[in-house]
Amino acid sequence: MGKGGEQGGDSGEPAAQIRFYTWEEIQKHNLRTDKWLVIERKVYNVTKWANRHPGGQRVISHCAGEDATDAFQAFHINPTLVQKFLKPLLIGELAPGEPSQDRDKNSQLVEDFRALRKTAEDMNLFRASPLFFSLYLGHIIAMEVLAWLMVSYFGTGWITTLILACILTTSQAQAGWLQHDFGHLSVFKKSSWNHIVHKFVIGHLKGASANWWNHRHFQHHAKPNIFQKDPDVNMLHIFVLGDTQPIEYGKKKLKYLPYNHQHEYFFLSEYPPSSLPFSWNATCPFQPSLCEQSNSSNPNSSHPSSGPCAGPRISSGISKHLEPCKAREQPRLGITSMFLESHWFVWVTQMNHIPMEIDSEKHRDWLSSQMAATCNIEQSFFNDWFTGHLNFQIEHHLFPTMPRHNFWKVKPLVKSLCAKYGVQYEEKPLGKAFVDIVG
Secondary structure (H helix, E strand, O other), rough: OOOOOOOOOOOOOOOOOOOOEOHHHHHOOOOOOEEEEEOEEEEEEEEOHHHHHHOHHHHHHOOOOEEEEHHHHHHHHOOHHHHHHHHEEEEEEEEEOOOOOOOOOOOHHHHHHHHHHHHHOOOOOOOOOOOHHHHHHHHHHHHHHHHHHHHHHHOHHHHHHHHHHHHHHHHHHHHHHHHHHHHHHOOOOOOHHHHHHHHHHHHHHOOOOOHHHHHHHHHHHHHHOOOOOOOHHHHOOOOOOOHHHHHHHHOOOOOOHHHHHHHHHHHHOOOOHOOOOOOOOOOOOOOOOOHHHHHHHOOOOOOOOOOOOOHHHHHOOOOHHHOOOOOHHHHHHHHHHHHHHHHHHHHHHHOOOOOOEEEOOOOOHHHHHHHOOOOEEOOHHHHHHHHOHHHHHHHHHHHHOOOOHHHHHHHHHHHHHHHOOOOOOOOOHHHHHHHHHHH
């Protein structure tokens, strides 16, 4: 069986002969300084290459010692092209007697899910509609232009300011959903085109960093609601989440805040990020040096504007709308708009995950892992628009690169597969989803 650790990616040369490995040996290589993973039964040593991974080294490290086939398929719109980067990293294959899945995962469920994905591909559900995204971007730009015109013609009185705040809140929220589409490579066939437009939308319209977003958000998708792996559930002792963390805090007698009242002070959590409404996360408002930390933790950030508060500020976010206003009007317009958007962003993004299972790593298959951490909100035209189609969170997590306007088409196939294997498919009204966050 041989260790084979010095072959492949570390040396930059292909292995002289195929070597075979057992899952027992592969699972030992899940350390920071020693990472192997399996894709379609082939074993790769990604230890040194992980630092050059375009999606960040952490997301690939989270899959170390596991079968990463479904994650690999989920995040790459052209897996065949990406294979060329994997060839030098190949060190062997799973032994003939080893199952294709690790840790006694249901192999039939995994195969059926992959067949479902193939069906979705055959139905062209991964093909985006240029008209949809053109109209979506158009309605955002129309709101931006309307805001400018209102300032020019009506000045900056209180009534105008409140109307402007609502328009800019809507524009910024919708721009947030749009950058999400490009960030997931779900619009164009070429990754480079998605990246270019993503940087424009998140940088110029939102004033945030594409690198920072990729670095954090892909971790969330790879390991949703998993402590130590999903940055979205790292609450820095402000909240305790799930069923196991409160027990752990109780045993260790950790009480940084009155957690029995966290459902009440949750409503205050939207206020600190009002200066950065796009990125609600407990790490943002309480780490003053987050920009520097983001740069150091993201190997792909080669310039100083890689933190969450980075971006071409001349034309970013709300600030560009304040230039025509009198100086005394700027604070109330900006604060009101960001205050409203913070609430919009927090409630929409948390309603699909916070009420679901939040726990330590359980090494589930891709379908089961995503289903345990996500739920859907009932479909309607308003819900689709208001949430940026994140009301189809289940389908989005299973197929991150699928254009959002096709989620409703794949939904019946996903529900059927879940019913076949007894996997819970949870869907609820929008109002109930909001209540469940603090319920």
